[in-house]
Amino acid sequence: MLKVTVIGASGKVGQSAAYAISRIPSITEIVLFGREGNEESLDGLKWDFTDAFAAVGRRIKVVSGADPSLIRDSDMVIITSGAPRHTGQDRIDLAKGNAKIIANYAKMVAENAPDTILFVVTNPVDIMTAVALKYSGFPPSRVFGLGTHLDSMRLKSFIAQHFKVHVSEVHTRIIGEHGDTMVPLWSATTIGGIQLKNLPEFKTFTGEEMIDWVKAAGHYIIERSGATIYGPGEAIATLARTVLGNENRILSVTAYIRCEVHDIGDVCIGVPAMLNRKGVFPIPIRISPEEVEDFQASVEKIRRVTDEVFDYLENEGF
Numbered sequence: 001m002l003k004v005t006v007i008g009a010s011g012k013v014g015q016s017a018a019y020a021i022s023r024i025p026s027i028t029e030i031v032l033f034g035r036e037g038n039e040e041s042l043d044g045l046k047w048d049f050t051d052a053f054a055a056v057g058r059r060i061k062v063v064s065g066a067d068p069s070l071i072r073d074s075d076m077v078i079i080t081s082g083a084p085r086h087t088g089q090d091r092i093d094l095a096k097g098n099a100k101i102i103a104n105y106a107k108m109v110a111e112n113a114p115d116t117i118l119f120v121v122t123n124p125v126d127i128m129t130a131v132a133l134k135y136s137g138f139p140p141s142r143v144f145g146l147g148t149h150l151d152s153m154r155l156k157s158f159i160a161q162h163f164k165v166h167v168s169e170v171h172t173r174i175i176g177e178h179g180d181t182m183v184p185l186w187s188a189t190t191i192g193g194i195q196l197k198n199l200p201e202f203k204t205f206t207g208e209e210m211i212d213w214v215k216a217a218g219h220y221i222i223e224r225s226g227a228t229i230y231g232p233g234e235a236i237a238t239l240a241r242t243v244l245g246n247e248n249r250i251l252s253v254t255a256y257i258r259c260e261v262h263d264i265g266d267v268c269i270g271v272p273a274m275l276n277r278k279g280v281f282p283i284p285i286r287i288s289p290e291e292v293e294d295f296q297a298s299v300e301k302i303r304r305v306t307d308e309v310f311d312y313l314e315n316e317g318f
C-alpha cells in the first residue's frame with residue numbers, strides 16, 4: 001500500500017516516470033501533480049492512465065491536480081518540474097531558473113508530506129538535490145537525486161555490447177557530476193566478477209571513447225528527438241522500486257556526502273549509496289588515486305555552482 005507523487009507529471013519525464021512506476025506492484029496510488037493551470041492536462045493524463053491500467057488488469061488509484069493537500073501521506077515524492085535543456089545548452093545553464101522551482105516545491109513537500117522521501121530529477125540534478133535538501137529541511141537520508149544512475153546504465157550498455165555479454169553481467173559505476181566532469185570507476189568495473197583487462201575483448205576496448213559517448217548521450221538524444229524520456233523514466237522507476245521495496249541495493253545516486261569518498265564531503269553529488277525504505281545512505285569507498293583526483297575536480301565544480309545558486313536564491317528572497 002504505497003503512495004507516490006510525481007510533481008511535474010504533465011512534462012515528458014514526469015509522464016514516463018509515472019507510467020514506469022505504476023508497474024511496481026506495491027504501489028497503490030499515484031498522484032499526478034503539476035502547477036496551477038495544468039489541471040486539465042493532468043486530468044486527461046489521469047484518465048489515459050486509468051484506461052491503461054484497465055487494459056492490463058491493474059488496480060491503482062490515480063489522482064491529479066495542483067492542490068498541495070493531494071501529496072499528503074506520500075511515501076515518495078518525485079520532482080521532475082523545470083526547464084529541460086535545448087540543443088547547445090549545458091545542464092548547468094538551467095541552475096538558477098530551476099532552483100526557484102525546486103526551492104518552492106521542497107518547502108511545499110515539507111509542509112504537506114513531512115515524512116516522505118524526496119527524489120529529485122530536475123537538472124542540473126546534483127545542484128537541485130542540494131536545493132531540495134536545504135529548503136525541505138529533511139535529513140540527508142531522505143533527499144536524493146537521479147545523479148549518475150542513468151550515466152552508469154548508459155556505460156553498462158556500451159560495455160555489454162563491446163564484450164558481447166548480457167547487460168546484467170556488467171558491474172560498473174560512474175560517480176561525480178551528472179555532466180561533463182563525471183568519473184567512471186574502472187577500478188570497480190567487472191564482467192561476471194572478472195576484471196576487464198583479463199578478458200580477450202579488452203584488447204580493442206576504448207574506455208575513454210565510451211565515456212565521451214556517455215557524456216554526450218543526453219545532448220545527442222535531445223538534438224534528434226527533442227528530449228530524453230524513456231531512459232530517465234525507467235531509471236527513475238528502478239530507484240523508486242529499490243527504495244520503496246527496501247531492496248538494500250547499492251546504486252549511484254546524488255546524495256549528500258560527509259566524508260565517504262576519501263574524506264571528501266559536504267556536497268550533494270553522484271556516489272554509490274545503499275537504498276532502502278529508510279532512504280539513501282552513501283557507502284564509504286576507496287578508489288584509485290586518478291579517480292580521487294577526478295572526483296575532487298567534479299566536487300569542486302558542483303560546490304562552486306551550488307554556492308552561487310544558494311547566494312542567488314537568498315538574494316531573490318528565498
Ligand SMILES: NC(=O)c1ccc[n+]([C@@H]2O[C@H](COP(=O)([O-])OP(=O)(O)OC[C@H]3O[C@@H](n4cnc5c(N)ncnc54)[C@H](O)[C@@H]3O)[C@@H](O)[C@H]2O)c1
Binds near residue numbers: 009082083094122227
Ligand atoms: N537527472 C536526469 O538524469 C534527467 C533526465 C531527464 C530529464 N531531466 C530533467 O527533468 C526536467 C524536466 O524535463 P522534461 O523533458 O520533462 O521537460 P518538460 O518541458 O517536458 O516538462 C517540464 C515540466 O516542468 C513544469 N514546469 C516548468 N516550469 C515550471 C515552473 N516555473 N513552475 C512549476 N512547474 C514548471 C512543466 O509544467 C512540466 O510539467 C528538466 O530539468 C530535465 O533536464 C533530468
Ligand SMILES: O=C(O)C[C@H](O)C(=O)O
Binds near residue numbers: 085218219228
Ligand atoms: O541530457 C539532458 O539534459 C537530460 C538528462 O540529464 C539525460 O542525461 O538524459
